[in-house]
Amino acid sequence: MSLREHTVTDKISEHAAPMGAEPTGPEMFGHPKGLFYLFFAELWERFSFYGMRALLVLYMVNDLLYSDNVAFGIYAAYGALVYATPVIGGMIADKLLGYRKSIMLGAVLMAFGHFALAVEHPVFFYGALALLIVGNGFFKPNISTMVGTLYAQGDARRDAGFTIFYMGINIGAMLAPIVCGWLGVTYGWHYGFGAAGVGMLIGLLMFWNGSRSGVFGDRGLPADPALVKEKVAGISRGNWVSILSVVALPFLGILLFHGSLDLPGFGMTNFDGSLIGIVMNYILLPVIALILIYSLVKEEKKERERLFVVILLTFFITVFWSFFEQAGSSLTLFAERNVNLTFMNAAQTNSINPFFIVLFALPFSAMWLFFSRMRMNPYTPVKFALGIAQLGLGFLIFAWSANFADADGRVSIWFLILGYMLITTGELFISPVGLSKVTELSPKKIVSFIMGIWFLSSSFAHYIAGAIAKLTSVSGEGEAEVSGMQSLMVYTGVFEQIGYVAFGFAVLALILTPLMRKWMHGIH
Template sequence: MSYQDHTLTDQVSEQNAPIGADPTGPEMFGHPKGLFYLFFAELWERFSFYGMRALLVLYMVNNLFQSFANRDEIAIGIYAAYGALVYATPVIGGMIADRLLGYRKAIMLGAVLMALGHFALAIEHPVFFYGSLALLIVGNGFFKPNISTMVGTLYKEGDTRRDAGFTIFYMGINIGAMVAPLICGWLGMTYGWHYGFGAAGVGMVLGLIMFWQGGRSGVFGNNGLPPEPAVIKERVAGITKEAWISILSFLSLPVFGLLLFNGTLDLPGFGETIFDGSIMHIVMNYILLPVIALVLIYNLVKVDSMERQRLFVVILLTFFITVFWSFFEQAGSSLTLFAERNVNLTFMNAAQTNSINPFFIILFALPFSAMWVFLSKRRVNPFTPVKFALGIAQLGLGFLIFAWSANYADAEGRVSIWFLILGYMFITTGELFVSPVGLSKVTELSPKKIVAFIMGIWFLSSSFAHYIAGLIAKLTAVSGTEGEAATGMASLLVYTGVFEQIAYVAFGFAVLALLLTPIMRKWMHGIH
């Protein structure tokens, strides 16, 4: 699981939590009781998200598109588009909650949409497949940013328990992310795909029930209610604004389904029309990217010299984090297929390997946090650009270990699972060097008037990273239908060849970050 799930929750809440919010209701273990309702709601929601994610590419390759010669390419393209959209919609969902719905109603709407999506995915049919992913994308947009913000509303401004509260919440995220592939992966690959996806759906319903029960018991107090209740009750064309949000959410599903679609449609008047990711390519490169660039240029012109230089540093950090996630997000796609085809999976299946990263996050997160405090006290804590360089280098080392494994393969082209585990460990330590540190510095370096916008760009970098990750993963695509695709030593050389290239490119970007460190330090104007 990406540490960014936690850092997103923390920083979004920093931006949106109302000043002076009081702890509500009774306490438990020294924290507002509402925290633990949110803890379990998010745990089960992440269980559903990562349980489905662990099975998604394997399901497409081995079931839904198994008769297609380019099944790997189709599956990787859909997975990349799904990941890109999942990280884009929370920006919209957060805005709608802030201005109209309030956090609670947004969370409930998102949870219902996601539960429907998971159960629809259990029905093995292409129409339900695309529809279910669209439901998950829209639902995640409402759920993810707003449950995070709810945590922030439980603490007063300056409450010393706040960081500890987010750490507890973060552990719930990682527990869900670690356990989900083990359970859903086992059910899906042992008893059938619909059992695995169905288990993810059950997890989402449990999360929905936990959040609903928290609201019903009053532990959230008045936090998370609509900012102006009268506004959402206003009618447009005879329908309340609140109802319109739900209606438009469902009406948007075909649009998201089309963005995901990889295949051929028979359109009246157009004949056979092939969608090979070209729509997503247009949206990302010719709409979203130019808009972001223009707004950034506008703001660079408006701010003073020091703010401009700090903003340049934010842009550089955003560039490097996009590079990092582009390589990191091979997990779930090319790394999962590599695990299935070329790793001796002695005590877990390919889907379950997705639990390795969150396991190491749980293991290392607190020691890393303590390490930064220890180094700071001794004035030897590396500057942020140096941490980025070290983090990207560790990610490169992880992929180099995957590549080296080819030298120790057996006659069937399979390598020890310990290469996979060791590689994931270095990728995870690299993640802990860049993700939490980067988000913290974005809030410090961004001009105060546009900090929310810059945070939105930072989150959207994950969307672009998933898109780029798909382009990279397609280099590993093995042609042929089930039973005909290259396996054994042939597929091993394809995967490890690409992983080796990723490693060397990552090392190159790490060197670039080090070379830019002096000027970035200067432009940061005293921020470490």
């Protein structure tokens, strides 16, 4: 589970409640009671999201009998789209629906998506993924923003409230692979997906009950209720959102289907010539680049230099997530095929990262406070360099495990655990501070746009991660089954390359640190 999900929405929601607004409704344990409804709603939603994610590639390879290449392509396309739609969902909530209606719509779509995965048919499979993509776009950015509306700006309890909420995210992410992975492997994949659907329904009911009981007060309602009801072509604007969300499903399904298929005349590889590759490379990336160039030219020297630092930080975080997101694809198959899984199955290994986040998050927070008091807190570019280096070391641990493999090409699970621990500490060096600096460094006129790009960095990272994962493919249509030792050499060879490349980017971040410090103009 990625800490970015907390840090992004935390900073956005700092501006969600008007200045001087009072906390909403009754309190519990010194916090607004609504916080705990949101805590459990998000816990169960993340349970459903990460339970399904832990099973997805394994299901495609072992049950649908897709080749590694096809499975990685679909997984990458899904990841790219699921991190792109929250930008649109957040805008629709701000301008029309409000947070509550958006959350309810997203939860319903996601519940349908999880249960549709339990039906073994291609139409249901791609339709289910499309439902999850659209539903996540409405749910994810808005439930966290709801947390911010419960606190007045400047309320000293805000950080503690988000820490409680963030723990719910990670508890859900940690438990989901354990439960859904056990059900999927022991009783059948569809039981695992069904459990994820049940988790989503529980989250939906928790949020609905909170809204019905009035613990949110008037927070999260549409800014202009009349606008939501206003009719266009005989249908209210609010209903048009639901209709267009359903209309978008087949188009997203096509994007997912072509996530691993080459379209002639585009790109040099199957991946960048796919339909999702065309959208990312030839539409989205040029548009973002042109807007950024225009913004750089327009700003004064100081703002321009700070914005350039933001662009560099976004580049480095994209590199980090591109390697990190092997967790749901190549690392999961590596665990299944080449790790002696003595007390968990391959799907359940996805719980290792959120477990370490829960374990280390508060000590890391205390460590940064201590360093700040001692005036030893590293500058942000240095933290980025150290975080990427730790991730690289984690992948080198995976690669090093090949030296201790048994005759079947399997290695001890402790190599997997140690590698994941280093990847997680790397995440804690980067993710909590990244967006904080983006919001500080970005020109105020375009801070929302830059935050949107920060979201999209995860989308591009999933796209790149899919291309990297394909380098580990050892199963394909018509190909002879490889031995355990052969697959071990393929996986660890790629992991070793990732480790060295990560170290290269860490060195680059250190080299650029003096220049970035200068261009940050006093921001640490």
